[in-house]
Amino acid sequence: MTSSKSYFTARESWRDWRIEAKQLINLARVSRGTRVLEIGCGGGGLLRLLRKRGANVIGVDTLDVALKLARERFAGEQGSKGAGENSPLLPSSSAPLLVQIAEDMGLPFADNSFDAILGQHVVEHLPDVDAALREWKRLLKSGGRIALATPNALYLDPAHFADADHTHIFSPHELSEAMMHAGLDVESCYTIFPFLTRTRVLRAFGVIAPSLFRRLPYFAERGRTIMIMARKP
Numbered sequence: 001m002t003s004s005k006s007y008f009t010a011r012e013s014w015r016d017w018r019i020e021a022k023q024l025i026n027l028a029r030v031s032r033g034t035r036v037l038e039i040g041c042g043g044g045g046l047l048r049l050l051r052k053r054g055a056n057v058i059g060v061d062t063l064d065v066a067l068k069l070a071r072e073r074f075a076g077e078q079g080s081k082g083a084g085e086n087s088p089l090l091p092s093s094s095a096p097l098l099v100q101i102a103e104d105m106g107l108p109f110a111d112n113s114f115d116a117i118l119g120q121h122v123v124e125h126l127p128d129v130d131a132a133l134r135e136w137k138r139l140l141k142s143g144g145r146i147a148l149a150t151p152n153a154l155y156l157d158p159a160h161f162a163d164a165d166h167t168h169i170f171s172p173h174e175l176s177e178a179m180m181h182a183g184l185d186v187e188s189c190y191t192i193f194p195f196l197t198r199t200r201v202l203r204a205f206g207v208i209a210p211s212l213f214r215r216l217p218y219f220a221e222r223g224r225t226i227m228i229m230a231r232k233p
Contacts (some may be wrong), residue, residue, distance in 0.1 A: 005069045008043030016193055020120055020149045020225060021046050027147040027188060027229035028116035030055050037107075037114045037139060040122035044070030047096050050118075058097045058114075060107065067098050074098075103127075112141045119148045123175075124166045133182035140232040146184060147229045150175065155224045156195040172221050175228055184230035191223030 011017050024046070030036055032054030038046055041059025043066055050057045061067050074096055101107060117136045126132045136146055151161040153171040161169070170178070176186045 005043070005065060008045075008066055008069055012043065012045035016225070017045075017120075019192065020227070021049055023192070023227050024118050024120060024147045024149055025049060025053060027227065028118055028145045030116055034115045035113065036116045036118060037109070037136075039117060039119040039136070040125075041070060041098065042066045044073050044096065044098075046118065046120060048073075051096065055116075058099065058109075060099045060101045062101055062103050064100060067100055070096070070098050106135055107139060109139050111138055113139050115141055115144050117144070117146045119146075119150075121149060121151070123148050123150045124163075124169055127167050129168065129178055130182055133178060133184065137182055137184060137232050142232060144232045145187075145229055146179075146232075148175075148226075150226050150228075152191050152222070152224055152226045154191075154222050156222060157224075160224060170226065172226050172228070175226055179228065179230040183233070185233055186228065186230045188229040189226065191219075191221055191226050193224035194219040194222060195224070 028034075028036070030050060030053050034053070034055045036050050036055045036057045038050070038057065038059045041047055041061050042063075044059060047057050047059045047070065059067075059070060061070075099108065117140060123129060123132070133146075140146065151158075151166075151169050153169040153174070155161075158169070172189050172191060176189050179186050
């Protein structure tokens with residue numbers, strides 16, 4: 001997996017990244033005062049969008065290069081004091097807290113700490129998805145939501161998201177089953193960015209008009225990205 005600062009900066013300029021990010025925020029029903037944890041926060045792009053909604057946010061990542069970039073970006077912003085401290089405490093303001101975590105350890109937060117947990121292209125990298133989902137469920141308040149974006153195993157051009165660091169690519173049904181097995185109630189699961197041949201123009205159209213293809217049965221489960229939201233009972 002590419003992990004340079006230039007990669008994290010570039011990906012946030014992609015139209016499909018921005019569409020996914022906005023849909024994650026909407027799926028999780030983030031609003032002012034919502035306490036949100038982003039798993040795999042990268043360079044902090046989604047955290048900035050969440051702060052614009054007025055959310056209180058924390059980002060965690062295993063990659064030091066990603067967290068350094070996020071800290072550089074937030075440096076100098078009002079209320080960003082302490083953004084580089086690895087503290088398990090929740091922030092008392094909208095300032096982002098950035099925490100580096102190990103891949104094989106739980107998250108350093110108390111039970112029932114968050115209203116929402118978001119993950120944009122994270123779950124496909126995890127060696128034990130069931131354990132991760134149960135850990136995230138532990139952190140959610142009752143009624144809290146998990147919203148994820150991840151590649152779709154049913155997409156007709158799997159080479160598009162080939163990555164040696166991917167441990168498993170889910171179909172919508174598989175991911176829904178995993179969520180339910182972890183004790184979560186799946187409330188929304190759909191795909192976006194359909195395969196419209198390898199022609200660049202048609203690929204671009206599939207990104208520009210994701211909502212159109214969601215209403216067409218053939219494309220409903222075959223989009224490149226799965227968008228799923230589940231709630232803690």
